[in-house]
Amino acid sequence: MSDIKYNNKWFKSGLELLNEVLYGKWKFIIIWNLIDKPLRFSDLRKNIPSITDRMLSLQLKELEEENFIERVVVEGNPPKIDYKLTAKALEMIPALSALESYGRSLVDLKSAPTEQPKPATLNLSADEESFFDQL
């Protein structure tokens, strides 16, 4: 119930704090896509078809500034740029997994009346484990 101070501002909940630190339509989704392994700009674009180059670029920069991702330059010809989650972002995985699971569950709640709703089973253990693999 106590208030939280962060960057000299007061918040009434962790959610409000998160809203300040991770504001942006795509940040959660980008982090989610980087859980299994670091990815390149073009891989992220492929995995998130509805994002534009512009927004991907902007949000990656903000995520890097706030220390949620790290930009890793792999030498070579041509050099390769990977985006990789930091420890700070990795700690967010349980929360993102829960959100992901809830998002998927919404489908069952309002499947089209013409279709036969199947009893879908959600299995997040694979995602949860990849979290610990990376540590």
Place this chain on the structure above:
Amino acid sequence: MSDIKYNNKWFKSGLELLNEVLYGKWKFIIIWNLIDKPLRFSDLRKNIPSITDRMLSLQLKELEEENFIERVVVEGNPPKIDYKLTAKALEMIPALSALESYGRSLVDLKSAPTEQPKPATLNLSADEESFFDQL
């Protein structure tokens, strides 16, 4: 890994789906504030100081349209208007609790170098229980 269909649109993850269904800066925070019990417009405004009347009104309306909250008019003089979570929103509580917990943990990760960071213990059991109380 499979794609999800919702409202005739395809999404690559539950997070992207959520982004469509619950878009808006304040929706998570409003739901979070309604977990313990239904609240009135003015209560919500008090609990979320940085929201404006306008945004609270807009997002409550959208949350109602998407069936995450219910507007309950309690007869009396003057009549009282409560906003109450639906079952659909109640199922979101574990995810919101995890996010809330993560948001609070960010404070410890970058507390000012002049201060002595205390080993804060997070305890979410109270929040989790209020979820079941309401069912």
Place this chain on the structure above:
DNA sequence: CCGCATCCGGCTTGATACTG
């Protein structure tokens, strides 16, 4: 092709004032 930068139009949010 890759990883952006720039410009523009539209949608989302904020500030303030006002109503029944």
Place this chain on the structure above:
DNA sequence: CAGTATCAAGCCGGATGCGG
């Protein structure tokens, strides 16, 4: 108390361009 109305600022999408 429970919102609306109006206007301004900021964020996002789309198109285009550009050096490597």
